[in-house]
Amino acid sequence: MTAMTDFLENRLTDALFRGGAVNTSGAVNSTAVVKGLWAATTAYVLGDIVVPVANTSAGGKFLICTTAGTSGGTFTTALGNPGATVSDNTVTWTIMSGMPSPVNLYVGLFTANPSDTGGGTEVTGNAYARVAVASSMANWAGTQAAASTTASTGTSGTTSNNGVITFPTPTPSGWGTVTGMAIFDQLTGGNMLIWSALTTSKTINAGDSVTFPAAALTFQVDN
Helix, strand or coil: CCCCCHHHHHHHHHHHCCCCCECCCCCECCCCCCCEECCCCCEECCCCEEECCCCCCCCCEEEEEEECEECCCCCCCCCCCCCCEEEECCEEEEEEECCCCCCEEEEEEEEECCECCECCEECCCCCCCCEEEECCCCCECCCCCCCCCCCCCCCCCEEEECCCEECCCCCCCCCEEEEEEEEECCCCCCCEEEEEEEEEEEEECCCCCCEECCCCCEEECCC
């Protein structure tokens, strides 16, 4: 039997749910994913990962420290392909490919549950729509505690929604009996990323308020 370490669980949780390495403002986001943006005259140790924002040809690439040292005053060397190395004063960096992080996740409801290969019956009609939740540390909890908004440092590999997720009001008719939910990468169509049966199925009638309270949706990486 094998298991992910807490280190990897935290990195993957923050990459998928919580905005990854760089937020929508272009600033460093989760330090569980990267140490930060590359900085001049800074000591780096083996395994530190940085975003090479000051470099040319850096799109979609990270740098991992493979020889510890201190960075130079400037660093504008063009980056090659993943696996290549580049010198930066006394630091040696190895180029890594980037880990994709969704900008938004979309929560949907099912009247017949899917499986790991997809399928199922998603609710349609009567004002139904998936709900967009931005992938950010504000919207999804760190693994250390429900409602936390800092980089993941916990041991549970678990995240949950920090805010209430509210669906449109069903009209003019209801949605039937909802048995499950899923998270997608698009508002319509797209790819299903995660799914779960509801603890208790719920019949949704016209005019009902349809919400998931804060911390009602929990997702666990590994463990």
